[in-house]
């Protein structure tokens with residue numbers, strides 16, 4: 023079996039796309055590699071097994087033609103790609119570092135390398151400070167200032183971590199594999215993955231078994247394991263897909279809950295929990311809950327039999343607390359809330375009834391209106407809003423009045439046919455994602471918007487404007503009675519681009535005053551609003567809407583990423599507008 027994993031191949035193809043773009047290659051060729059990387063990244067079965075199956079062909083996969091199938095074969099056989107080696111010889115390594123600076127695409131990076139002879143990010147920083155970047159053709163003082171402001175972002179290792187959704191794909195494959203091991207009695211993922219953090223450093227796994235060696239061997243033989251980094255009696259660390267480190271701990275049954283609690287963290291939460299235990303004469307560690315030795319001072323050593331640890335409930339129960347959901351374990355006020363039986367009843371994916379932000383082939387989506395609606399029915403949703411881009415988004419062929427009204431007429435007909443044989447499986451709302459224009463106002467007039475069931479207002483252009491301008495544009499949209507919700511309110515892209523400079527308190531205040539919803543965009547790159555801002559919105563009485571912003575039928579599956587973010591914010595179902603039935607939602611919409 024080949025040791026080259028799907029994730030490896032997707033990474034190589036992404037890399038090739040960047041390098042081709044840097045070289046100014048044909049845009050279609052660049053796009054082909056990018057979309058192949060996406061297809062492969064979302065594949066459940068391994069490419070090696072597809073190729074090995076005589077009844078199938080790699081070219082059956084979406085976007086994989088004969089040429090790319092050949093490249094996949096080359097990678098599976100040799101672990102290398104001749105094309106990549108050639109490109110890497112021609113493109114200097116500094117180019118990759120430069121392209122991680124938000125706003126620096128391959129073209130600009132290339133100009134910087136060619137004109138300034140840069141060899142590092144530090145060199146770029148110095149060139150900016152000395153004003154040498156501003157003098158280059160196509161740059162100018164404004165661009166130079168923006169680059170300088172974003173270099174710190176690119177340097178920060180926190181912006182180089184795995185997105186939760188990518189970590190989750192690895193974790194699910196890993197858990198499936200570990201459950202196949204006959205010696206494994208229980209297995210759970212722990213750490214920041216379990217707490218639903220937006221990015222993940224490494225993956226933690228806790229296994230209950232009496233045969234630690236067999237379990238560790240099993241992890242070592244996972245086809246996606248590329249190296250064993252460390253091995254002890256009951257713990258091992260290996261390197262998995264995307265070079266992520268996986269830490270496995272094997273414990274006996276009586277300690278499983280204690281170990282899971284310990285390795286789930288966060289550190290801050292565990293410190294608070296342990297100090298509470300100490301006050302009660304107890305000690306919590308990864309093996310269980312123990313009475314402290316009676317003598318004070320040096321007596322902080324646990325002794326005697328465990329008071330519990332087989333499951334997490336026992337651990338929390340031993341110190342007089344109910345079980346605390348992992349998403350809340352960040353060392354904020356969750357232990358206080360638990361003590362006073364005031365923990366929120368967190369929203370769950372099953373509470374979500376509708377998805378109110380998605381695109382179709384009318385603008386930059388990959389699937390048709392009918393396909394999106396079919397996919398939404400298959401996912402059990404009872405209503406969706408189709409929200410393609412307004413006309414300002416020319417790059418995505420944004421809809422003008424005429425095309426939008428035509429789409430809405432199509433939606434009317436679709437709803438009619440869905441309701442032809444009794445109660446419809448789903449209701450499709452006529453929506454639009456309008457743009458808040460750079461100069462203020464929206465990109466479609468009120469006499470069109472008044473005909474919509476649902477209006478998302480988003481800010482895609484002029485993101486470098488000063489704080490008061492950006493805030494004024496958003497508050498103006500919030501105050502427009504036809505706007506239902508503000509889409510991805512801060513514009514950040516995790517690992518890629520910081521939020522624009524916006525007074526989020528003023529946005530929340532205006533939303534509370536007018537009854538406008540704020541979005542938690544569930545796209546794993548966005549998660550916008552984030553947990554802190556969503557919690558602040560809830561405190562001000564603003565209702566949130568969790569939306570996928572799907573650009574394909576597959577994109578509808580990221581809803582759970584948004585739900586996780588909402589849970590981390592402490593939101594309950596009642597705080598989230600799209601947990602309502604459609605009639606309830608309509609009542610909640612401002613007039």
Ligand SMILES: [Zn+2]
Pocket residue numbers: 455480482509510
């Ligand atoms: Zn948008």
Ligand SMILES: [Zn+2]
Pocket residue numbers: 379380381455571
């Ligand atoms: Zn959108």
